[in-house]
Amino acid sequence: MSESSKIKEEWVRRPLRDVVDFHPGYAFPDAEQGHRDEDFPFYKVGDMSRPENGRFLTVAGNYVSEQIAKRYGWKPCPPGSVAFAKVGAALLMNRRRIIDRWSLIDNNMLAVVGRHDIHDDYLYHAMQAVDFSNFVQDGVVPSVNQSQIGDVRIWVPPIPEQCGIAEVLDTADEAIRSIERFIAKLNQVKQGLLHDLLAPGTDLPTWQSLPLSACVSAPITYGIVQAGPHVEGGVPYIRTGDMSGNRLDRETLLCTSKQIASSYARSTVHKGDIVCAIRATVGRVLIVPEDLEGANLTQGTARISPGSGIDSAYLLWALRGESVQRQFSLAVKGTTFSEITLAQLREIRVPIPQTIDEQRAIAVRIAAADDEIAQETLYLSKLCLLKRGMMDDLLTGRVRVGASA
Numbered sequence: 330m331s332e333s334s335k336i337k338e339e340w341v342r343r344p345l346r347d348v349v350d351f352h353p354g355y356a357f358p359d360a361e362q363g364h365r366d367e368d369f370p371f372y373k374v375g376d377m378s379r380p381e382n383g384r385f386l387t388v389a390g391n392y393v394s395e396q397i398a399k400r401y402g403w404k405p406c407p408p409g410s411v412a413f414a415k416v417g418a419a420l421l422m423n424r425r426r427i428i429d430r431w432s433l434i435d436n437n438m439l440a441v442v443g444r445h446d447i448h449d450d451y452l453y454h455a456m457q458a459v460d461f462s463n464f465v466q467d468g469v470v471p472s473v474n475q476s477q478i479g480d481v482r483i484w485v486p487p488i489p490e491q492c493g494i495a496e497v498l499d500t501a502d503e504a505i506r507s508i509e510r511f512i513a514k515l516n517q518v519k520q521g522l523l524h525d526l527l528a529p530g531t532d533l534p535t536w537q538s539l540p541l542s543a544c545v546s547a548p549i550t551y552g553i554v555q556a557g558p559h560v561e562g563g564v565p566y567i568r569t570g571d572m573s574g575n576r577l578d579r580e581t582l583l584c585t586s587k588q589i590a591s592s593y594a595r596s597t598v599h600k601g602d603i604v605c606a607i608r609a610t611v612g613r614v615l616i617v618p619e620d621l622e623g624a625n626l627t628q629g630t631a632r633i634s635p636g637s638g639i640d641s642a643y644l645l646w647a648l649r650g651e652s653v654q655r656q657f658s659l660a661v662k663g664t665t666f667s668e669i670t671l672a673q674l675r676e677i678r679v680p681i682p683q684t685i686d687e688q689r690a691i692a693v694r695i696a697a698a699d700d701e702i703a704q705e706t707l708y709l710s711k712l713c714l715l716k717r718g719m720m721d722d723l724l725t726g727r728v729r730v731g732a733s734a
Contacts, residue, residue, distance in 0.1 A: 339487055343483065344479060349447070354437060369392060369393050370386070370433070374419045384427060385426065408429055408430050411440060411449075412425070415461075415474070417471065450499065459483070484724060490731075505716065512706060535687070536680055540676050541677045542676070549631055549675050550596050551630060553566055557585055563585050567582065567624060568627045573610075577616075579621055596625055598617045600619045602617040604617060605674065607668060609667055643682075646696075650680070656677050
């Protein structure tokens with residue numbers, strides 16, 4: 330018998346409604362929520378993104394007493410249930426979490442628990458593979474209903490093989506979580522460096538606190554007011570939306586005509602300049618790479634050209650530091666839109682070591698920590714991609730595994 334014939338014989342593709350029981354969520358009045366450990370945890374969608382919860386829902390923001398639950402006739406979800414959002418942006422994120430004790434969930438969530446022929450751990454991974462965005466109903470708020478979810482068909486192998494598949498995918502998940510924890514620690518180290526290395530400020534005689542306008546070689550200015558339609562082969566310009574990543578990418582930028590760009594020659598940027606968002610993501614800063622020499626800006630971004638005696642890499646990290654970012658936040662507070670003026674930007678005070686050698690030494694240490702985070706993040710992306718491939722193979726029977734011991 331061929332392998333494909335064995336799969337057809339041993340594996341059955343079944344709709345979820347035939348292998349799980351559904352547990353709906355409920356809308357609880359805030360006044361009836363408590364915080365006693367003996368009560369039922371009451372999970373809301375936001376609890377699914379708590380970093381301390383991870384794969385399991387263990388930390389709830391609220392609790393509901395058994396007495397109140399009985400009064401309304403609400404049934405808690407048993408341990409091993411797989412919970413997920415059925416409404417809103419969280420639905421599109423496709424998060425799945427395992428409930429670790431008898432619990433209640435809010436009305437924006439739904440939970441499923443496997444029956445006798447499906448193992449809890451296998452069900453969790455099978456649900457991870459389902460992309461609910463494919464079933465989203467039309468409307469302002471994305472949503473799916475129980476009927477749609479019940480129609481989803483999953484492969485159900487024999488229980489021993491389910492356990493083997495779950496064990497392999499659990500191992501992959503733990504490797505991913507281990508890297509995520511390591512990256513979180515590296516970020517803490519980096520934040521510590523930013524604080525310790527940029528904190529001295531004027532406490533030391535070799536440091537000074539300067540307004541940003543005193544740190545530049547050219548006036549701080551924003552760019553093009555109306556860039557017009559995209560011009561293939563024209564002059565690239567940088568918008569706040571182009572600053573969401575860790576670097577400016579030439580390939581993703583729109584271009585304006587050379588005529589329009591030339592009329593805004595004052596905001597032309599050069600390699601080593603710093604671009605600062607003054608709208609939307611106010612205070613976000615990125616350095617101009619070599620391939621964007623001669624590019625331009627828009628009204629939502631400003632050019633900061635480091636002056637003599639100011640290291641460009643140091644100034645970048647100083648602007649990302651806690652004291653400077655706090656000034657950005659204070660400048661934005663109270664405004665209708667998230668934005669600051671050029672006058673406010675020019676008055677932002679920056680801690681500057683007097684010697685450029687010290688500036689460079691600080692920048693090198695922080696950049697090294699940042700590079701390590703980037704490397705581990707890239708490794709994490711590769712692991713996640715590998716796991717997705719494993720899920721596709723294992724949850725469809727294309728690759729078979731032995732039963733778990």
